[in-house]
Amino acid sequence: NAGVTQTPKFRVLKTGQSMTLLCAQDMNHEYMYWYRQDPGMGLRLIHYSVGEGTTAKGEVPDGYNVSRLKKQNFLLGLESAAPSQTSVYFCASRRLAGRNGQYFGPGTRLTVT
């Protein structure tokens, strides 16, 4: 099992550019999440999905869009990148049944200049 993987690991964007971050999980988990982590801020939830074809907003959704066309993939898009979106982005997934914890990916370090 690869668990949760994220692509790319690092990226530098100029202000106004767009990009998509890919999260993939091979554990057949129903729930998937996108978080961002900034120094001193802890994890903040951007968007999440409770199943294929469904998405919902988290705490800080502005400037981001997501899609979950396949159960194993959760995409995070930045339409017009801003310096305030410089952060480390983590994807996580969780099984529907039971009260299990979330499994996180290794993160994507994004810098917007």
Next chain:
Amino acid sequence: DAKTTQPPSMDCAEGRAANLPCNHSTISGNEYVYWYRQIHSQGPQYIIHGLKNNETNEMASLIITEDRKSSTLILPHATLRDTAVYYCIVKETSYDKVIFGPGTSLSVIP
């Protein structure tokens, strides 16, 4: 979700047991205790969770007091790779977002 309180930092000698405490005095009856850790520059890692019974898995043991107002995460034989920030979280369900507080920075010393 109930608030948790953890010491900001702890040291542990390599090979010894690391006992990380967490206070959650306002926990309600249907709230679970979860532990995660984050090694520097890596993604958070789920460790263990429990409701009222003690729990053990391949990574750690979780001891919850009878009144459920506090718990202890035990790493039985700490190694240098266990150096990380450990987060105690109290949640009713785990399909909601994870909110990490400051956590406890554990340093395992050779």
